[in-house]
Amino acid sequence: xxxxxxxxxxxxxxxxxxxxxxxxxxxxxxxxxxxxxxxxxxxxxxxxxxxxxxxxxxxxxxxxxxxxxxxxxxxxxxxxxxxxxxxxxxxxxxxxxxxxxxxxxxxxxxxxxxxxxxxxxxxxxxxxxxxxxxxxxxxxxxxxxxxxxxxxxxxxxxxxxxxxxxxxxxxxxxxxxxxxxxxxxxxxxxxxxxxxxxxxxxxxxxxxxxxxxxxxxxxxxxxxxxxxxxxxxxxxxxxxxxxxxxxxxxxxxxxxxxxxxxxxxxxxxxxxxxxxxxxxxxxxxxxxxxxxxxxxxxxxxxxxxxxxxxxxxxxxxxxxxxxxxxxxxxxxxxxxxxxxxxxxxxxxxxxxxxxxxxxxxxxxxxxxxxxxxxxxxxxxxxxxxxxxxxxxxxxxxxxxxxxxxxxxxxxxxxxxxxxxxxxxxxxxxxxxxxxxxxxxxxxxxxxxxxxxxxxxxxxxxxxxxxxxxxxxxxxxxxxxxxxxxxxxxxxxxxxxxxxxxxx
Ligand SMILES: CC(=O)N[C@H]1[C@@H](OP(=O)(O)OP(=O)(O)OC[C@H]2O[C@@H](n3ccc(=O)[nH]c3=O)[C@H](O)[C@@H]2O)O[C@H](CO)[C@@H](O)[C@@H]1O[C@H](C)C(=O)N[C@@H](C)C(=O)N[C@H](CCC(=O)O)C(=O)O
Ligand SMILES: Nc1ncnc2c1ncn2[C@@H]1O[C@H](COP(=O)(O)OP(=O)(O)OP(=O)(O)O)[C@@H](O)[C@H]1O
Ligand SMILES: N[C@H](CCC[C@H](N)C(=O)O)C(=O)O
Ligand SMILES: [Mg+2]
Numbered sequence: 001x002x003x004x005x006x007x008x009x010x011x012x013x014x015x016x017x018x019x020x021x022x023x024x025x026x027x028x029x030x031x032x033x034x035x036x037x038x039x040x041x042x043x044x045x046x047x048x049x050x051x052x053x054x055x056x057x058x059x060x061x062x063x064x065x066x067x068x069x070x071x072x073x074x075x076x077x078x079x080x081x082x083x084x085x086x087x088x089x090x091x092x093x094x095x096x097x098x099x100x101x102x103x104x105x106x107x108x109x110x111x112x113x114x115x116x117x118x119x120x121x122x123x124x125x126x127x128x129x130x131x132x133x134x135x136x137x138x139x140x141x142x143x144x145x146x147x148x149x150x151x152x153x154x155x156x157x158x159x160x161x162x163x164x165x166x167x168x169x170x171x172x173x174x175x176x177x178x179x180x181x182x183x184x185x186x187x188x189x190x191x192x193x194x195x196x197x198x199x200x201x202x203x204x205x206x207x208x209x210x211x212x213x214x215x216x217x218x219x220x221x222x223x224x225x226x227x228x229x230x231x232x233x234x235x236x237x238x239x240x241x242x243x244x245x246x247x248x249x250x251x252x253x254x255x256x257x258x259x260x261x262x263x264x265x266x267x268x269x270x271x272x273x274x275x276x277x278x279x280x281x282x283x284x285x286x287x288x289x290x291x292x293x294x295x296x297x298x299x300x301x302x303x304x305x306x307x308x309x310x311x312x313x314x315x316x317x318x319x320x321x322x323x324x325x326x327x328x329x330x331x332x333x334x335x336x337x338x339x340x341x342x343x344x345x346x347x348x349x350x351x352x353x354x355x356x357x358x359x360x361x362x363x364x365x366x367x368x369x370x371x372x373x374x375x376x377x378x379x380x381x382x383x384x385x386x387x388x389x390x391x392x393x394x395x396x397x398x399x400x401x402x403x404x405x406x407x408x409x410x411x412x413x414x415x416x417x418x419x420x421x422x423x424x425x426x427x428x429x430x431x432x433x434x435x436x437x438x439x440x441x442x443x444x445x446x447x448x449x450x451x452x453x454x455x456x457x458x459x460x461x462x463x464x465x466x467x468x469x470x471x472x473x474x475x476x477x478x479x480x481x482x483x484x485x486x487x488x489x490x491x492x493x494x495x496x497x498x499x500x501x502x503x
Contacts, residue, residue, distance in 0.1 A: 002096055005041035005362050006063050011091035017076030019092045027096050036061035037489025045247050093157045100164035101192045102233045104172055107319045108179045110223045111200025113365045114312045118338045119176040121316035126174045128333030129325045134167040137178035143170050143409040155182030157190050175295045181219040196319040197227040203364035209241045224254030237261035240318035244269045266314035274316055279312050282375055288403040299326050302334050305344050306372035342474025349498040352464035357490045359474025363398045370406035374434040379465030380408035384458045385472050387429055389420030400432020413454035415472045417482040422449050452493055459497035
């Protein structure tokens with residue numbers, strides 16, 4: 001526990017009204033989560049301003065409030081005025097939680113696609129090597145097998161440090177964590193000390209937020225500045241960069257001091273990379289390949305399908321090598337890595353065709369997964385997909401074009417429409433499909449706004465040997481609509497549709 005005076009010593013303060021000599025029981029930026037004796041930080045968000053919830057925070061027993069404009073509080077509550085409440089939060093919160101990232105080894109993954117997969121692969125290898133691991137990312141946070149729900153790929157600094165503190169308390173040795181570009185720009189990882197930073201790739205997404213690919217790349221590069229910054233407590237930092245990605249140089253330039261942080265590369269194209277994968281064979285739903293490391297070849301066998309998963313494996317392998325795991329242990333560990341929920345997840349009810357649920361929600365992800373489907377299918381490719389609302393609109397027609405080029409049947413449907421009109425989102429996606437349809441008359445395509453009906457239709461159309469690819473929502477068990485979030489799980493819907501078809 002910390003006192004308010006200790007906390008406010010961490011950040012520039014304009015004035016304090018009331019006593020700073022109070023013990024702070026907890027910290028939150030959400031009035032609904034304030035506890036008796038807690039500190040409430042007012043943040044101005046995309047939708048509302050936390051300053052408007054001071055009364056609610058006081059009613060819940062807040063001992064102190066951090067604000068950047070005048071607030072009205074009773075004399076029993078201390079008001080701390082700062083210029084920038086977000087900065088104050090970033091300064092105070094890691095201290096409040098005793099800088100948990102200094103107590104564990106931290107492997108941080110960034111990139112447009114492959115973060116979740118790579119964190120799970122790295123955690124699996126480290127677990128296989130006998131270590132206690134934690135994972136933080138899109139699906140959930142994990143302490144060993146114990147699940148903690150997360151709302152963002154990278155939680156905000158308070159939720160993040162709370163989870164990390166719990167991990168440190170439970171003696172986790174290694175945390176494998178997704179670091180999204182949003183989190184790097186929005187200061188969610190403030191005060192985190194990372195040991196290994198891995199860059200997977202950078203392709204179009206999130207331009208609603210970053211506006212340009214250059215800004216997006218610079219956001220990712222913040223991670224590489226962080227891992228190579230002076231004055232860190234821990235030693236032995238590494239950066240692993242996918243050398244085959246056109247934005248690799250931006251990440252490499254982000255490594256400010258190579259004496260602090262060793263820069264390594266991985267590749268499937270360049271033999272001079274520190275880790276080079278070659279002689280790749282895909283045997284349906286698994287793969288085998290060789291990895292050259294320090295002049296020696298290692299034979300990898302994995303149950304992961306797709307060329308892109310070789311990249312994900314290399315990223316994870318690199319970080320584990322830097323953490324001292326012997327390559328022989330890594331090779332053994334990879335043999336029994338099963339899969340990640342909602343990533344190329346096979347739905348098997350004994351039907352004579354393949355059904356896959358996958359989280360591809362970017363142009364590159366969709367292309368990669370369709371290419372993988374092409375390698376596996378003995379018949380046609382039927383793809384069901386859409387795009388999320390309130391997110392990058394530019395990717396919609398691009399994904400339409402990719403689906404149309406790579407599939408035989410494209411069913412355009414809703415993803416998470418959020419506050420947007422589902423019909424207009426599918427229209428923007430379908431525009432891309434139609435463009436390709438002009439040059440590809442063999443393409444069959446339908447627009448079915450209701451996702452359940454679209455999944456049913458895909459299964460109904462499937463013939464023996466075909467592959468049905470249900471893309472975009474993967475592990476998600478909900479659908480976000482304008483006014484509510486409903487239970488919806490592509491895997492359940494696919495199973496229901498398969499049973500219906502059987503009858
Ligand atoms: C744009 C964005 O990132 N928004 C994040 C932001 O929400 P916001 O700015 O809308 O917050 P707000 O609702 O306006 O509220 C402002 C403040 O008032 C407080 N409040 C609000 C209501 C109330 O009754 N009382 C109260 O105190 C809120 O707790 C908050 O502190 O702060 C929230 C709490 O930390 C986040 O959950 C939320 O992420 C939203 C849900 C989101 O969808 N973000 C996406 C874009 C995102 O961050 N994605 C990346 C993944 C990218 C990738 O992997 O590809 C991620 O890391 O998840
Ligand atoms: N290395 C990769 N390159 C391109 N596409 C990939 C790669 N790895 C995975 N994908 C595709 O992207 C989808 C999402 O993968 P994953 O969840 O690992 O990425 P992520 O970076 O965590 O995504 P998010 O930004 O949502 O957190 C997968 O289901 C697959 O279709
Ligand atoms: N991390 C991604 C997830 C997208 C998932 C997709 N189902 C959607 O809702 O758009 C994002 O925040 O954009
Ligand atoms: Mg993820």
